[in-house]
Amino acid sequence: MFDDLVNATAGTSGAGAVSAWTRTESAACARKVAAMAAMLEHVYAQSGSADRDQWCLDNFDAVAAHIGAAQNITPGAAFHQLLTSVALHERFPKVAAVFAQGLITYALVKTVVHRGALVVDPDALRRLDALLAEAFADWEPRSVDKTEKAIDFFVHQVDPQALRRDETKARGRSVDVRIEEDGSGMATILATLFAHDAKAFQTRLKNLAATVCPGDPRTADQLRADAIGAVGTDRMACLCGNDDCAAAQNPPATGVVVYVIASDETLAEPTETSDSEPPAPRPETPAPPPDTLVETGESIAADECAAIDGVEPRLFDKPLRDLTLTELMTPTPGRLAKLRPAALMGGQFLPGAIACRAAIGATITSIVHPGQAPPENRYRPSKKLADFIRCRDMTCRFPGCRVPATNCDVDHTIPWPHGPTAASNLKCVCRRHHLLKTFWGGENGWRDRQLDDGTVIWTAPDGLEYVTTPASRLLFPELSRPTATVRVRDVPASHTAGLTMPRRKNTRAQDRADRIRLEREAPPMD
Known part of the structure; x- marks a missing residue:
């Protein structure tokens, strides 16, 4: 089927080529989604998988990490892709067949999975799957809002209690901080909050802006913007540059780093x-x-x-x-x-x-770059060495992960005491991927090796390799100058003896069932 779609693009041009390749793109995405579901099914079929469902980093997390590494995407993005793929193939097989033909997009599939998540009766779910698959045969373009309403119409037909409630404005309050990716060093803050809190916040900004002297060169808008950054302090730093400025004698102080x-x-x-x-x-x-x-x-x-x-x-x-x-x-x-x-x-x-x-x-x-300094004779690195490792790496070193290094563990690539506490054997790894390496590692799991310049080469359970370099290499290449080569002692086949994976109280399936039950039982909101 997929080969037929690819062949159908031959000789096309203009709008015809756009249409043909759009359908082919959707069909290719359907196969990628099916491959993700198959990866999780393979892990569930392995010996001991039932016990690993109780692990803090369970089967689902392990497969999501592998998917993230394969696509070089963040763990959150990989997690949601796997969630969608499993729900599609377990709950909506007929919709999945339409998706495989390239007749619907991945965005529409995600909407189906989300809006139909509360349908739990098997017969109702089969009817919903059939109704949607039939409707998608001649589905016309719709906005996001109209698409959700159309799918909700079918959900209401099979199970009125499964309609997802729309949150009121009050329950939808939130703060979104977006650091711009254009290199400007700026960020955008979007907030929806109670009116009385907004008024108090506005007054707070005005009062903070008034803590500088009249000689400060910033405009009123710039002062209010900078006051947002100074919310955690008692005053703003004055930029007038005058030695006798009274406002500058009391610099800001904060516990936020x-x-x-x-x-x-x-x-x-x-x-x-x-x-x-x-x-x-x-x-x-x-x-x-x-x-x-x-x-x-x-x-x-x-x-x-x-x-x-x-x-x-x-x-x-x-x-x-x-x-x-x-x-x-x-x-x-x-x-x-x-x-x-x-x-x-x-x-x-x-x-x-x-x-x-x-x-x-x-x-x-x-x-301080350690240069060719000998390793430290202890397990935990000194503050000077740890600071260097965090500044060199900047983020977690697992493929696709962007957790800041300040929130990561400083991990020995070759475990201590068989591997030294030295820059060539240390890297930043977030707690999630540290657990992945420790308990999903070994000969048939995740393995890593590190070069003298900080490059880390990860080997996945399927044998594919993923290379990550320190995030500082572009702006601060001097931090990636080679450090002393690691001298390895005899490393045992397993270094996890006596260690146990932290366990969750409920399995992922139990937590999901509880969330669905609570949402179905919640009273309709005005």
């Missing part, structure tokens, strides 16, 4: 390190010539920090009628591109000027 990795030339005036405050690490780099650091670095930092405040300057320095076509078409050189960029712990790009702004009042800790 945000780790920023920056080079020495970006932060022209490093502050003293305090052992009493959590560090904000930065990599140590070879110092440039003194005249470059003092005469150029500081002036660049001052100019670029000032460039992000105040009113937007004029685009051109003369009237438009006096400009040539070349001048009109030539963009103004970026004022924020001279300083070396920095990064948040987690890998998000941060322009140098914004890194300088983040350094105001922050604790600065120099990161």
Whole structure:
């Protein structure tokens, strides 16, 4: 069937080619989804799988991790793909057949799985599957809202109690923080909250903005925006630059820690390190010539920090009628591109000027590259070595995982004491993937090996290899300079003797059944 769809695209062009390849794309996606369901079925068929359903990292999690590595996507995205694939093939086989023909899209399949999740009676579920498969034969384009309502109509036909309740506005309140992926170093916050809380928040921002002196160069909008970042403090840092500014004598203080990795030339005036405050690490780099650091670095930092405040300057320095076509078409050189960029712990790009702004009042800790230093004679790495590992890796080193290194374990690739506590044998792994490596590892499970430059090569249970490199390599390649080669002692076949996987109280299936029961029994909302 799939080969026929591919052959049907031959000789097509224009809208005909778009239509033919769209159907082929959906059919290919259906086969990918079927392969995911088959992977989970294979794991369930293995010996001991019933006991592993009680594991904290159960069969489902292990398969989702494998799917995420294969596609280089985050664990959350892989988890939802596997959830959809299993529900489709176990609950909606006729809809799955229509999907395999390329007649519906993956987006529509996800909607079917979600809107029909509360149907539990087998006969009702079979009727719903048949009704939807028949309707999809001549399904016309619909908006997301109309699609959900149409599927809800069929759900109501077979089981009125299985309709998913729409949340009221009050129950739908939320806060969404999105860090922009365009390298601007900016983020967008979207919040829906109670009106009285919004009014109080608005007043709080106004009061925080008023803690700076009148000489601060920022506009009212910029002050309110920066006040959001200062919500956890009692006041804002004044940027007027005057030595006698009363507002600057009382700098902000907070218990919230945000780790920023920056080079020495970006932060022209490093502050003293305090052992009493959590560090904000930065990599140590070879110092440039003194005249470059003092005469150029500081002036660049001052100019670029000032460039992000105040009113937007004029685009051109003369009237438009006096400009040539070349001048009109030539963009103004970026004022924020001279300083070396920095990064948040987690890998998000941060322009140098914004890194300088983040350094105001922050604790600065120099990161020391271990070079060819010998390993440390203990299991837990020193703070200096652990800081280096976290700044080098920035994120969990499992394929596709983006958990920030500050939320990860520092893991021995070759387990201690057979492998040393050295940079070439240490990496950051989140707790989920640490458990995966420990309890789903071995000869037929996940295995990893590490190179001297921090590169980690993962071998999956099916023998395929996935290579991950430190997230700092693009911005701070000096952190990936090779460290001392690991000297390995005799490693036993298994190092998990005496260790037990944390267990969950209920299996995943039991938790899902409880959620469905509670939602079905909930009274309709006005």
